[in-house]
Amino acid sequence: MALPSSARLTIDLNALAHNYAVLRAEADGAEAAPVLKGDGYGLGAAEVGRRLWAEGARRFFVARLSEGEALRAALGPGRPATIHVLDGMPAGTGARMAASGLTAVLTTLPQVEVAASFAAQSGQDLTVGIHVDTGMNRQGLTAADAQALAQSPDRLRGLEVELVMSHLGSATEPGAARNLAQLEAFRPLRALFPQAKASLAASAGVFLGPDYRFDIVRPGVSLYGGGPFERPHPDLKPVAIFEAPILDIRTIAPGETVGYGGGLVMQRPTRVAMVAAGYADGLIRAGKSGGAGWFAGALRRFLIINMDLIAMEIGDAPAAPGQMVELMGPNALIDDLAEASGTVAHECLVRLSERAERVYLGGV
Ligand SMILES: *Cc1c(COP(=O)(O)O)cnc(C)c1O
Numbered sequence: 001m002a003l004p005s006s007a008r009l010t011i012d013l014n015a016l017a018h019n020y021a022v023l024r025a026e027a028d029g030a031e032a033a034p035v036l037k038g039d040g041y042g043l044g045a046a047e048v049g050r051r052l053w054a055e056g057a058r059r060f061f062v063a064r065l066s067e068g069e070a071l072r073a074a075l076g077p078g079r080p081a082t083i084h085v086l087d088g089m090p091a092g093t094g095a096r097m098a099a100s101g102l103t104a105v106l107t108t109l110p111q112v113e114v115a116a117s118f119a120a121q122s123g124q125d126l127t128v129g130i131h132v133d134t135g136m137n138r139q140g141l142t143a144a145d146a147q148a149l150a151q152s153p154d155r156l157r158g159l160e161v162e163l164v165m166s167h168l169g170s171a172t173e174p175g176a177a178r179n180l181a182q183l184e185a186f187r188p189l190r191a192l193f194p195q196a197k198a199s200l201a202a203s204a205g206v207f208l209g210p211d212y213r214f215d216i217v218r219p220g221v222s223l224y225g226g227g228p229f230e231r232p233h234p235d236l237k238p239v240a241i242f243e244a245p246i247l248d249i250r251t252i253a254p255g256e257t258v259g260y261g262g263g264l265v266m267q268r269p270t271r272v273a274m275v276a277a278g279y280a281d282g283l284i285r286a287g288k289s290g291g292a293g294w295f296a297g298a299l300r301r302f303l304i305i306n307m308d309l310i311a312m313e314i315g316d317a318p319a320a321p322g323q324m325v326e327l328m329g330p331n332a333l334i335d336d337l338a339e340a341s342g343t344v345a346h347e348c349l350v351r352l353s354e355r356a357e358r359v360y361l362g363g364v
Helices: 013-027 037-041 045-054 065-075 094-099 109-122 143-151 177-191 334-340 345-350
Strands: 008-012 059-062 082-085 103-106 126-131 159-165 197-199 240-252 270-275 292-295 298-305 310-313 324-328 357-361
Touching (some): 008 013, 013 045, 013 357, 037 045, 037 065, 037 345, 045 059, 045 065, 059 065, 065 082, 065 094, 094 109, 103 159, 109 126, 109 143, 109 159, 143 177, 270 324, 310 324
Parallel strands (some): 008 357, 082 103, 103 126, 159 197
Antiparallel strands (some): 008 240, 240 270, 240 324, 270 310, 292 324, 298 310
């Protein structure tokens, strides 16, 4: 059999289905509505969405209108999911939203106006969600705006508010006082729209306990294997397995410098594998310090991450060109990679580029 000659990104949709089941069990009766923004966290919203539909998901969240359109097309008429667009309904987008059957999550009073006048023009009631800001200060109606809106039903004429949601700013720190403050702020705001379903929790919020779950939870990163609290979670499986072949093995003499610049001078003879992956594949260059790949039964530290090449110290492990190194997967955990890269698992996933060969397991 020919040795693989290029990097490979395996997207394990069976692991995705497993994680979805874990999240559903944790959500304990709340509807688990997957978040597929950023092209399904870089893993392919079409493939991810179709598999999750097969697992019972009937409601999805995306950020952009264009993401909603693409997901609707990928699901096709046989999978009539509710697709919520978190950007809401900026002026002029009503017709496109309607053409793809997307449900806006309105984020400002001007958007409420846009939606109401679109409903009036089209002569049909429009189902919408409303995003209220409970203290993240990023997106959503202020409490005062939400109260004003609820007190003037005229502004909601033609709109059926089916969802009221907010987003937690510190859920990855379960002990943060901000979580409870946002929960307390959310309760009276959701009560302004008593007929609507309520949603507060993303991945981390699902694990904050029953008070945070309401009717719908919106997991993203944990579906794809990232731990809810930015640390590996034992029940979640990696969905993205990124491997690349060794191109060459070299021994660098003491006093020699590896790679660009003068900073990396070897103190002792150092055996290094040159791995055919780099930041053009979406790995993060900053991850060289503290980052590691899995090879021959151990984690091996990165010395450099260039555009196309990683230098990885391999000690005296037996190694040959063509052997694969796991850069992300069941042993090189995404939460560790994220920490080494100074970022979150979300970013490690969405940066994965199209250069590596992509293989889907468990597609439908
Ligand atoms: C991204 C996002 C989510 C999902 O967050 P994760 O941390 O990936 O689970 C949920 N809700 C909103 C509003 C988001 O922007």
